[in-house]
Amino acid sequence: MISFNVPPRVGTEEQYIGEAIRSRKICGDGQFTRKCNAWLEEKTGIAKALLTTSCTHATEMAALLADVKQGDEVIMPSYTFVSTADAFVLRGARVVFVDIRPDTMNMDEKLIEDAITERTKAIVPVHYAGVSCDMDTIMEIAQRHNLLVIEDAAQAVTSTYKGRYCGTIGDYGCYSFHETKNLSMGEGGALLIRDIQNIERAEIIREKGTNRSKFFRGQVDKYTWVDAGSSYLPSELNAAYLWAQLEQIDKIQKSRMSSWNLYYTLLEDLQEKEKIELPVVPEECMHNAHMFYIKVRDLEERTRLIQYLKENGVNAVFHYIPLHSAPAGRTFGRFHGEDRYTTKESERLLRLPLYYGLKEDEVEKIAFNVKRFFGA
Ligand SMILES: *Cc1c(COP(=O)(O)O)cnc(C)c1O
Numbered sequence: 004m005i006s007f008n009v010p011p012r013v014g015t016e017e018q019y020i021g022e023a024i025r026s027r028k029i030c031g032d033g034q035f036t037r038k039c040n041a042w043l044e045e046k047t048g049i050a051k052a053l054l055t056t057s058c059t060h061a062t063e064m065a066a067l068l069a070d071v072k073q074g075d076e077v078i079m080p081s082y083t084f085v086s087t088a089d090a091f092v093l094r095g096a097r098v099v100f101v102d103i104r105p106d107t108m109n110m111d112e113k114l115i116e117d118a119i120t121e122r123t124k125a126i127v128p129v130h131y132a133g134v135s136c137d138m139d140t141i142m143e144i145a146q147r148h149n150l151l152v153i154e155d156a157a158q159a160v161t162s163t164y165k166g167r168y169c170g171t172i173g174d175y176g177c178y179s180f181h182e183t184k185n186l187s188m189g190e191g192g193a194l195l196i197r198d199i200q201n202i203e204r205a206e207i208i209r210e211k212g213t214n215r216s217k218f219f220r221g222q223v224d225k226y227t228w229v230d231a232g233s234s235y236l237p238s239e240l241n242a243a244y245l246w247a248q249l250e251q252i253d254k255i256q257k258s259r260m261s262s263w264n265l266y267y268t269l270l271e272d273l274q275e276k277e278k279i280e281l282p283v284v285p286e287e288c289m290h291n292a293h294m295f296y297i298k299v300r301d302l303e304e305r306t307r308l309i310q311y312l313k314e315n316g317v318n319a320v321f322h323y324i325p326l327h328s329a330p331a332g333r334t335f336g337r338f339h340g341e342d343r344y345t346t347k348e349s350e351r352l353l354r355l356p357l358y359y360g361l362k363e364d365e366v367e368k369i370a371f372n373v374k375r376f377f378g379a
Pocket residue numbers: 056057058059060083084086087129155157158178179180181190191192
């Protein structure tokens with residue numbers, strides 16, 4: 004059986020975890036966390052990157068930094084992971100869902116402005132499959148209405164929009180290093196902070212509301228409780244696992260990209276025959292081969308294809324059930340405007356196996372079976 008996902012592992016993880024253990028510093032913010040933060044800052048050019056215990060927690064930090072309060076509204080797509088909404092719902096906000104574009108599965112930037120009310124606090128674009136949203140339009144709307152932009156870039160680490168890294172364009176960006184993402188630390192993530200004036204408070208929130216980071220830099224002579232916060236810093240053991248992967252990111256990305264490109268090439272004629280649709284990557288976007296999906300006719304055909312692939316040794320999976328149709332989505336949110344594409348497109352989408360180390364002949368076998376299903 005070809006798995007849908009295998010957590011990335013480059014081979015030096017054990018060595019670095021061993022180093023962390025022997026250094027007798029295994030709690031947060033040791034050498035590996037600092038190296039990962041610095042790597043992210045250098046790679047993306049962001050003012051500050053802070054490793055967190057998850058992307059969910061990075062988004063919670065962003066919601067705290069944005070001072071999201073009871074009664075505020077936050078605009079996001081319904082076609083996303085629960086964490087995108089949870090982080091704001093925990094602060095008492097209402098979620099306003101807008102429809103997606105059928106080509107990229109990203110929030111339709113043309114529908115955002117109509118969903119804005121005097122309660123709106125932030126726009127939360129999600130870069131689905133590592134393909135950026137139309138950030139120029141989103142930033143322009145946010146500026147005009149004085150709204151914050153918090154990017155859910157969980158899937159978009161190293162992806163770019165017009166040459167700028169996803170997660171660095173809005174006020175805050177949230178990355179995931181969960182085991183299902185391109186780069187992993189088991190559970191983990193990072194918060195990217197664009198404006199220097201927000202860095203100090205982010206460090207405080209991440210350290211239980213204390214100025215401990217400042218203390219360690221020798222900027223204050225004792226540390227104390229200065230704000231509300233929580234514990235959002237990961238252990239050094241997790242950071243050591245991630246560091247091994249950051250060092251070898253080119254190898255990981257090359258493997259994923261070649262699987263992605265091979266899928267595309269092998270399945271292109273099915274698209275020409277109008278049996279399936281392949282992912283669309285707008286010209287201004289550089290994706291990171293996070294996901295390879297196809298779209299089939301409808302839910303019924305997808306269910307049959309999943310079953311067919313399973314019988315032929317391939318584990319392919321569907322993705323999000325739109326949040327507005329879930330019980331909590333109905334309680335905490337509302338869908339603004341018409342659901343033209345969110346439900347319909349989500350029912351047609353099927354993700355094929357894609358992970359670091361997936362072999363060429365495995366991609367060929369998967370594509371062969373997809374084609375055979377369609378009689379091609
Ligand atoms: C994976 C993912 C998350 C959650 O990431 P965690 O690190 O598991 O908290 C949030 N949003 C999106 C779009 C994701 O794909």
